[in-house]
Amino acid sequence: MQKESKLNAENRQKTSGRGSNKVPIGSADFLAPESLEKALDYRKRYGFEATVIAGGTDIMVDYFERLYEVNSWLDLNKIEELKKIEINDEEIIIGATATHKRIAEHPDLQKYLPMLAHASSEVGAWQIQSRGTIGGNIVTSSPAGDTLAPLLAYDAKVVLQSKGGNRILDMSDFFIGPKENVEESDELLTKIIIPKPSENILSRWKKVGKRKALIISSLTMAILIEIDNDGVIENARACYGAVAPTPIEVKNVGDYLKNQKLKEVDAKKVGEIAVAGISPIDDIRGTEQYRRQVTHDLTVNAIKEMAEEI
Amino acid sequence: MEIKFTINGEERTEQVKPNQRLLDLIRKDLGLLSAKEGCGKGECGACTVIMNGEPVTSCLVLAAQADGAEILTVEGLAEGDKLHPLQEAFIEAGAVQCGFCIPGCIMTAYCLLKTNSLPTRQEIRTALAGNICRCTGYQKIVDAVQLAADKMAAGGEG
Numbered sequence: 392m393q394k395e396s397k398l399n400a401e402n403r404q405k406t407s408g409r410g411s412n413k414v415p416i417g418s419a420d421f422l423a424p425e426s427l428e429k430a431l432d433y434r435k436r437y438g439f440e441a442t443v444i445a446g447g448t449d450i451m452v453d454y455f456e457r458l459y460e461v462n463s464w465l466d467l468n469k470i471e472e473l474k475k476i477e478i479n480d481e482e483i484i485i486g487a488t489a490t491h492k493r494i495a496e497h498p499d500l501q502k503y504l505p506m507l508a509h510a511s512s513e514v515g516a517w518q519i520q521s522r523g524t525i526g527g528n529i530v531t532s533s534p535a536g537d538t539l540a541p542l543l544a545y546d547a548k549v550v551l552q553s554k555g556g557n558r559i560l561d562m563s564d565f566f567i568g569p570k571e572n573v574e575e576s577d578e579l580l581t582k583i584i585i586p587k588p589s590e591n592i593l594s595r596w597k598k599v600g601k602r603k604a605l606i607i608s609s610l611t612m613a614i615l616i617e618i619d620n621d622g623v624i625e626n627a628r629a630c631y632g633a634v635a636p637t638p639i640e641v642k643n644v645g646d647y648l649k650n651q652k653l654k655e656v657d658a659k660k661v662g663e664i665a666v667a668g669i670s671p672i673d674d675i676r677g678t679e680q681y682r683r684q685v686t687h688d689l690t691v692n693a694i695k696e697m698a699e700e701i
Numbered sequence: 702m703e704i705k706f707t708i709n710g711e712e713r714t715e716q717v718k719p720n721q722r723l724l725d726l727i728r729k730d731l732g733l734l735s736a737k738e739g740c741g742k743g744e745c746g747a748c749t750v751i752m753n754g755e756p757v758t759s760c761l762v763l764a765a766q767a768d769g770a771e772i773l774t775v776e777g778l779a780e781g782d783k784l785h786p787l788q789e790a791f792i793e794a795g796a797v798q799c800g801f802c803i804p805g806c807i808m809t810a811y812c813l814l815k816t817n818s819l820p821t822r823q824e825i826r827t828a829l830a831g832n833i834c835r836c837t838g839y840q841k842i843v844d845a846v847q848l849a850a851d852k853m854a855a856g857g858e859g
Contacts, residue, residue, distance in 0.1 A: 421719035451761040516831025521755035604830030
């Protein structure tokens with residue numbers, strides 16, 4: 392067998408593998424229902440006692456070296472219904488366990504929701520995109536979650552399902568703090584509903600991080616502008632990640648842009664409004680000042696680029 | 702609990718614990734040691750194996766989640782004594798230094814070449830972005846993947 396340092400070997404025993412019978416994990420459950428109905432039954436019965444897992448790319452990191460603390464898993468991967476991606480005339484409906492990889496490569500999503508497809512293609516790296524899911528990204532509720540600013544910009548809603556019925560919430564009402572959301576112990580996030588964007592849409596997605604792959608974003612930006620045939624802005628949403636306790640839309644940007652001709656917009660002013668609407672912190676991925684500067688510059692550039700696009 | 706899966710073409714039935722990771726199942730229970738534990742947090746890619754046709758970091762997958770899955774590791778690439786073109790190419794290009802990350806790199810590259818038989822250097826770099834190597838500086842790894850692509854195109858393999 393392989394040689395391991397004593398320290399590693401000890402840790403490994405606590406975590407998993409053959410030595411794991413030293414800790415009382417024999418009683419742990421692994422629930423892998425094949426139907427949503429059954430999953431909701433389990434959710435009602437176990438509540439937060441059962442740790443919900445899909446791709447596991449966040450939860451397995453959270454429980455790194457202490458997997459023994461999990462009493463029960465509720466694995467959603469066998470529920471085919473949750474993987475569906477449907478597109479009709481009005482809406483795009485993405486199942487919660489659609490992986491980042493599938494979203495990034497889906498031709499219709501690339502066409503209608505380019506910011507989301509692009510963001511999904513920049514989550515972690517291939518190995519993470521293979522497993523990680525859009526529902527997981529939302530439920531983890533990190534302010535830096537890569538798909539979250541695009542989803543806000545596309546005005547997405549989430550469906551929270553329980554035995555008692557469904558709640559449909561605006562994405563912006565789902566998040567309440569860093570890694571905190573309003574999901575109840577008997578609910579599962581089952582799908583994401585996005586109104587199908589009109590033809591006259593311009594959008595810009597940007598992710599800033601210390602390296603191109605496998606990095607938690609220092610900042611993300613998703614701006615969507617809807618214009619009429621004369622180039623007048625009918626509707627705009629500027630959304631940002633990692634600049635506030637939750638992913639946010641800076642509504643003042645949308646209000647300022649509305650009814651202006653895109654080609655005549657003062658891009659610098661838009662940048663200033665965006666900066667005034669965020670509340671970043673200093674952390675390992677960037678200082679507050681850095682985040683304000685980058686928010687400003689990315690916003691200004693995005694507006695200028697979009698104005699040139701028409 | 703009992704799971705059934707296929708690994709390197711062989712159907713297996715194994716007893717696993719709910720909190721056991723796929724990486725530990727592969728290394729400790731099955732004794733396949735190509736996949737390594739680098740970070741244990743999905744950041745280094747040393748534990749990359751192919752699960753249902755996609756590269757995954759096996760430290761972030763629960764063993765129980767592999768029920769019904771098809772798994773491929775480096776041990777499953779060679780046919781008898783004949784190495785896979787990717788393995789040959791890594792040797793010929795001198796892409797291996799300490800070797801710790803290489804099985805992971807090869808599995809990701811294997812997936813890349815399945816979908817893109819003649820990738821550009823940039824495409825190779827993007828595909829392998831999740832496999833960290835601290836020795837080579839990546840140039841020779843990229844060389845090796847290109848060489849393998851050429852070999853496979855010439856040999857009609859893959």
